[in-house]
Amino acid sequence: MHVITFKKLQEFFDKDVNSKVALQDWFKRSSRANWDNFSDIKKDFNSIDSVGNSRYVFYVKGIHYRIIAIILFSVKRIYIRWVGNHKDYERLKNIDKI
Numbered sequence: 001m002h003v004i005t006f007k008k009l010q011e012f013f014d015k016d017v018n019s020k021v022a023l024q025d026w027f028k029r030s031s032r033a034n035w036d037n038f039s040d041i042k043k044d045f046n047s048i049d050s051v052g053n054s055r056y057v058f059y060v061k062g063i064h065y066r067i068i069a070i071i072l073f074s075v076k077r078i079y080i081r082w083v084g085n086h087k088d089y090e091r092l093k094n095i096d097k098i
Contacts, residue, residue, distance in 0.1 A: 001033045002073075003078045009067075012083040023083070027065035036073055052096040055081070068098050
């Protein structure tokens with residue numbers, strides 16, 4: 001899968017250094033993946049939710065961090081839309097529109 005863009009992850013872990021290892025691991029695992037559907041993602045990341053509109057929420061480092069991404073299986077792309085901690089995630093509205 002082609003992850004667009006690592007910069008969003010880096011911007012977050014530059015502010016929250018405790019997230020760096022977990023977010024880098026997520027990026028490496030996702031970049032090496034070849035998913036065709038939600039079931040394939042579940043094999044690599046058991047902690048993921050589909051929230052509609054091609055949006056998926058990855059739970060990173062337990063419940064500490066979240067990544068909201070659009071995944072387009074046909075072109076093998078992951079578009080990172082939001083990265084944050086649990087507290088900030090709880091404040092989000094309309095996740096399927098992010």
